[in-house]
Every structure is written in structure tokens, then in C-alpha cells.
Amino acid sequence: MKYFSVLFLAFITITACQNTPESAAVKTTEAAKSDSLAIADALHGFFKWYENNNERISAINFVDDSGKHLSLNETKLNEFLAEITKSGFVNNAFVEDEKRFYQTCSKFWANEPIDEVPTGLGADRYYCAQDFVAPYSEGKVTATVKGDHADAVLTLAESTTFNFTMAKENGKWLLAKLGCNMGIEY
Secondary structure, three states, X not given: XXXXXXXXXXXXXXXXXXXXXXXXXXXXXXXXXXXXXXXXXXXXXXXXXXXHHHHHHHOOOOEEOOOOOOEEOHHHHHHHHHHHHOOOOEOHHHHHHHHHHHHHHHHHHOOOOOOXXXXXXXXXXXXXXXXXXXXXXXXXXXXXXXXXXXXXXXXXXXXXXXXXXXXXXXXXXXXXXXXXXXXXXX
């Protein structure tokens, strides 16, 4: 029994010594690299999906132009956002943020002439541009991870950058908010 106790104590000591601050730092660095790669994969995946489905989902017209001013068709907006949710790259916070954005825009539309470019619709919301700049699904992604949240920056050719908020849910990084507010405070 004495021999067993000595072996057990030696085992515990060796195991405890392997858990040094340096090994903890290595594990933290490895986790950050893993998260950064997963965030890049999530953003690239979203934009690949968007590039492949943009025409289809753009046919879901949630802007009603049948009156004197544009108005928001909430049912169609929900249908549009449900399609984006099916991509598997966005979370509920993203959907709620998009609803707030378009609801805010619709308040402006109520006072804007129907034949002018409406507030918030002057460019593609997801590309944050009027023209397709470069393959967003291939841009360089850098991320600052803070627990289960991250600020991500997508850099395209010529140093054009786009900011995103990401959230880790059930071990998967998802798009939680676009950095493109289209000049709207909401």
C-alpha cells in the first residue's frame, strides 16, 4: 500500500507540473487560431451562399411601392429573413437587427418621394456597396475574439474593409450583425 501511495503521489505531481502557464498560453493561442479560422469560414460561407442565392432571395420583395410612399411589408421581410436564416450562417440577433434596420428605413420612406432612391436601399446591404467589389467569399478575415463574441474585419482588394459582429452558439460561429449601417442610425 505504501508503494502504491508513493506512485500515486508521483503521478499527481507529474500531471500537475504539465499544466504550466506556458501550456495554458499555448492552448489559449491554439483556441484563438481555431476560432479565427472558424470565423473566417463562417463569413466566407455566408458570402458564398449569398452570391449563389442573391437573385433568388431578391425576388422576395418586402418593399411595397403601391402607394404614394414606399412601405415595409413585414410578412415578406420575415420570409426574406427566413431564407437567409436557412443559410445556417446567421443567428437570431442578426435577424432582429435586420428587422430594426428596415423598420427604421420605413419611417424615412413615409416622407420620401417614391421616385427617389429610398433611404437604406441605395446599395446592396450585405455587400455594403452599389457594385460588387471582389469575391467577398475569398477576402482576408481578421478577428478579435472576446469569449463567445468577436469583431471580424473582412478585407478585400485595395484595402476595402467591412466589419461584422460574430457570435459563437453551440460551438459554431454565426454572423450576428453587419457593420454596414447604410448611413442609418437605428
